[in-house]
Structure formats: C-alpha cells, structure tokens
Amino acid sequence: MTDLLSKFDPLIQEREALLSTGVADPYAVVMEEVKSPTVAICNGRETILLGTYNYMGMTFDDDVLHAGKQALDDFGSGTTGSRVLNGTYQTHKECEDALKEFYAMDHAMVFSTGYQANLGMISALAGKGDYVIIDIDSHASIYDGCSMGNAEIVAFRHNDVEALEKRLRRLPEEAGKLVVLEGVYSMLGDVAPLKEMIALCKQYGAMTLIDEAHSMGFIGENGRGVAEAAGVIDDVDFILGTFSKSVGTVGGFCVSNHPKFEIMRLVCRPYIFTASLPPSVVATAATSIRKLMHAGNKRAHLWENSKRLHQGLRDMGYRLGTPEAQSGIIAVMVEDMLEGARLWQALLENGLYVNLARPPATPLGMTLLRCSLCAEHTSEQVTQILGMFEKAGKEVGVI
Template sequence: MDLFEKTRTFTRAKEAIEMGVYPYFQPLSDSEGTMAIFKGHEVVMIGSNNYLGLTTHPKVRQAAIDAIEKFGTSCTGSRFLNGTLEFHLELDRRLAKFVGKEAALVFSTGYQTNVGTISALVQKGDFVIIDKDDHASIVDGCMLSRGEMRRFNHNDPDSLDKALSRIPEDAGKLVVVDGVYSMGGDIAPLPTLVEICKRYGARIMVDDAHSLGVLADGRGTAAHFGLTDEVDLIMGTFSKSFASIGGFIAGSEQAIHYIQHNARSLLFSASLPAPQAAAVLAALDVIESEPEHVQRLWDNAEYMRAGLHRLGYDTGPSQTPVIPLMIRDEYRTVLAWHALVEEGVYTNPVVPPGVPANSSLLRTSYMATHTKDQLDIALRGLEVVGHNLDLIPQTTSLETA
C-alpha cells in the first residue's frame, strides 16, 4: 500500500470546511487577551489559557522588549552547548524556589518537558503509570521511554492501587498525573494518590500546567494540598499563567541533574529565547508581588460558574477556572461554537479523540483581566445559543433563574 493512501482518504476535516463549520486552525487577526477579532467579529475570549492575563501586563511586555534589544530573538543553540544564558539559570533558581523544590530545569516547551523527563527516567524494566485523562505529552513521553506504560481510571485512587499491585515490587515505578485537568477542570486527589504511591514505593510526578498561577496563590497542586515535600517532581508550563512559551521540571537536585544530562528533548533542541525567558521572570515577579491577580481570576471563575449553573449548563467535574460545557454530541458542539462566535463569544470545541466518545464539550476558561461587562456578554451569548440549540432548559434565563 502507498504510504500516502491515508492522506487521500482523510476527508473529515475537508467536509467540515465545505459546510462552513470547521473550528480548528482558525486565525485571530487581533487579540489583547480578553477580547479578540475573529473573521471581522469582535469576540469575548473565553477559550484562552492566559489565566492571569499577564500577556498584556506592562512589566511583562517591557521585560521581553528589553531582552530582545540586549540578546536578539534567538539563542541558536541547545542548553547543552552554547544556548544557556544567565536568564535560564536565574529562571531555574527562581522556579525551584517558587514551587518549593531543590532544583528546576527550563525546557523550550511544556511538551518537550514531559517527553524529555519521562523518557529520561523510565528505562527498560521500569513502569510508568498514568491517569487516562493525562495530557498527550505525558502519553508521548511514555511511548518514547523504554519502559512499560499502564493506565488507571481518571481520578480513581482504587484503580491506581490495583494497577500498582500488578507491577513487580522491585521494579522502578513513576506515577504521572495532571494537577488540574485541562478539559474537565477538576483537581487530582493528590493526598490519596501520594499515600498509595508511598505504599508501593512509586515516585509521583504532577503536571501543573493548568495549576500554576491558579491554585495556592499560584504555586500549584502540591502546595494546594500541603504536599510539596511529598511530590517527587513538579512540571509546569509558561504558555498559561506565565505569559510566554516553554516549560520546566522541578525536584531534587540529584533528579534534575540526571534529567539535565539525559533528556533528549532538552539536549537536542534550541534553548528558550531570551525574550521568552525574561517574560517568565517578569510574570513570576508579578505573581509573587501582586496576589490580587489570582484572587480576581477566582472571582471571575465563580461568577461565571454561578451564571452557567443558573442557565442550566452541565459544567462537568470542574472545580477551577477551566469550566467545560458538556454537550456530548460532536455535531452540536461544533454548531454551538459557530453560533457563539456569531454572538460575540469565542470558546474551544473539543470532540473525540481530544475527549472520550460521547464526551464532546465546549471548553471555557477565564482570566483575571476579564471585566464583569465582558463576562455578562459571554453569559448572554451562551443563553441565546443554549436556548436556540436546546443545550439548556427553555425555561431558564439569567433574569429569572
């Protein structure tokens, strides 16, 4: 068979494009964070991971500009060779202190952080055990490792216990979970998971991509539960609350030293450019010195959660500023996304394989910088579309609910 035969039979996306409802790879012509211009329409952005709104913070912007003027736009080398700047070392130190670990290591993307860390640590004869809802980068890190992967049911400690009980006692074991799950907005039951890992001699790594800047004054899931010393590895990304691009892994000095010399995605990739590193350092300064941003994020999230519940939306298991609208039908999910754009509201439609079958949803997420007027525009749009597409009870409204 011709290798390219699969490219000729892949027609699903083209069919959606022809129908005028294809929602992916769509360009925004302008965006200042809470508002964007999409196909000539001004829309309230409730689909971004810019939780603290720091991409537009003057200190963050100026730090990136200053770094460009001093260092240019790229490091043109890996951290292993000529690509390490003082910016990177300072960021390593600051992030380790921020999350309460001995050491940290900055990668060029969050995806590379998970792939590099897991594939470096998990070798032949080892096991990596992951939540079924873990991010794709975690799954790919497992597949690139030489160890064996096992999965347990989402946020189910009993399922993890059963999975670990079937692994040889003397085998190396790494359990990896998301702190906050990017689609459901739910929090991992870390206290119970840590207890189970200790019982079986397993190490635990928490992906805090959607937790940093959100939980525990921005310090993440382990800090939220008071378990910073009990979690072995904390991973974070910069493309959410830290207003940049990149990622890091934090843990003991010994573990980070090993990862630094064995993570192929670090050794064979160009390092994070200075403007992006400077932006992260400035964002970290803001998070530490201006805690009101985190509080505003939660105020806005709870305002929207209450409004969505009054309208009758099913928001799934969400406990955080990531609030899914459960629709459970692929076609209606895409139709709802399109209709909301027409009402001036931008969300993210998520269908299988991004979520399990019959779990299609509109992913909404909120920022500290959203104004109440913007959130009210979003709620009114969600009310209109919800009624028109029978996503919510016809009897509910923001005024009477």
C-alpha cells in the same frame, strides 16, 4: 504505491461532512488583532476570549513586556543552539532561579515547550523494565513520554484512588515505578485527589511527577498548584509545568528537590537536542513568574469569575464537566460534533471565542466546548459571556 495518508481518510471525511453543513472550521480561527488578554479581533469582529488558557492575564503586563524588549535588545533574537552547547544565556539561568524561588525548591530546568518537558522527563526517568503508572485521561505529551522511554505503561481509571492502588499493588516491589498525575485535567477542568494518591505512591515505593500546567500560578496559596493546595508539595518528587498558560509566554519546566536532579540535563534528549528558548522569551517568563508570587488578588478574582460562570451556565441548563468550579476551566458538554460546532459558531458570531474539543483529545468520546477564564476578565465581561451563552444556546436548541 501505498498512500501513507490514507489512514486519515475517516477524519478527512468527517471534517468535510462537518464543513458541508455551513459551519466554519473551528480549528482555523485567525486572530487578526489581539487587544488585551481578554479581547481580540476575529473575522473582523471584536471578540471576548474565553479559550486561551491565559489564566493570570500576563501576556500584556507592562513589566513582562519591558523585560522581553530589553532582552531582545541585549541578547538578540535567538540562541541558535541547545542548552548544553551555546544555548544557555544569563536569562535562562535567571528564569530557572525565578522558578526555584517560586516553588521554594532546589533545582529547576527549563525546556523549550511544556510538551518537551513531559517528553524529556518521563522518557529519561522511566526506561525499559520500569513502570509508568498514569491516569487514563492523561495529556498526549505524557503518553508520548512513556512511549519514548520504552517503559511499561499502566493506566488506571480517571481520578480513581482505588484503581491506582490496585495497579500499584500488582507491580513487582523491586521494579522502578513512576506515577504521573496532572493537578488539573485540561478537558473537563477537574482536579486530581493528590492527597490520597501521593500517600499511596509513598506506601508502594513509587516516585511521583505532577504536571501542574493548568494550575500553576492560580491554584494554591502561593499559586504553586494542586499539590500545594492539597498539602503534599513536599512529598512530590518532580513538578512539571508550562509557561504557555498562567505565565503567558511559551516554554516548559521541571522543578525538584531530588539531590541527583542536575544529571537530567545530560540525559533528557528533548532538552539536549532542541534549540533553547530565545532570551526575550525566558526574560518575560522570569518576570511573569516573579510577579505571580504576589498575585493573591488576581487569584481571588479568577476564582470569583470561575464560580460565577460555572453557576450561571448550570442555571441555564447546560451540562458541565464538573459539579462545581474546580479550576479555571469550565467544560460545556454537548451531544455530538455537529451540535458542538453549531454552538461554537453561534458563540463566535455573537462575539465569544471558546475551544471546540473532540475525540480523541477528549475523554470517553465526548464533544465539548472548553472555556478557560482569565483573571483579567471583568465582572461585566462575565455578565456578557453568560448572555452570549444564553442567546447562542437557544439559537442552536441546546438549552
């Protein structure tokens, strides 16, 4: 009998070799208690959280928590059904209304996760005979959405405007074309040159879908993402995002001004065939989204934190994923998985949690420690974080 798991043997061996060095499993951290958006108890120790994507720190907001508790009392623990059957409650409509107001767009559609939002939108929009043009560093959910829709996938070099134009120029003029881009790329924290790319898409007759998962709430004057900051939000066909980052809960969404958008509710399989989010979750999301409309001071503080941490790490001698702070993500690049794991563990033992990212999730086979800042990190915590990176880096020999 063929062992269907044998194809994972190289990964199993790599993991066993890493753990045999005495390094803790970086993918099995348990948070025994979460005290705030920035502090938790990990392995019995108070730990600063720098790897949670909780950019705007909404997970413990009093209004958000109250809305969730009230919805739990009013509507129960779950819907037990899909959005197209019994799974649309008043709370789901209110959440979509909040999204429409936040983005100033005509239509909004809430999915059960951000992954499913990409899976549903891309697979429904681009099918057999169509082309999906994507950045080679796109998130797994974007690749999976392309595969599910049977469209022809055309990838171009990361953030390369010229490479995008070459791909678009070669495609049949009459073919359906969807260009999928991310505002912020989650591994290195770099930003897409959307102004130039959206102009090219219009020139070549391609529709556009921008995934603003890592920029919604934080980047742009109103927190609408990189498309807003680049001044092209009105030229984008679809904006997609998640509730699991700045919004502080779970779920996904897509907003659009396209006049035919509502038909997507009847053609997106991940929307149709998945139970809808519990009413308490969408109630917290709606409350959080409405508060993010007026979070200019929090956005400014997060930018301060990001710029200060980036500069401090660079001054210590760390190699970073971007030349300057471009988002709430700062990627510390290391030589290999073992060095990365040792630095990750040294940081954890010093009271700091970050993400250890490895291939194939990372571009170009890199290993990196990914830091994601929060608007609730105090200036004092950023000072502590820098001290922890200096101490751990010297212990491991990275700096």
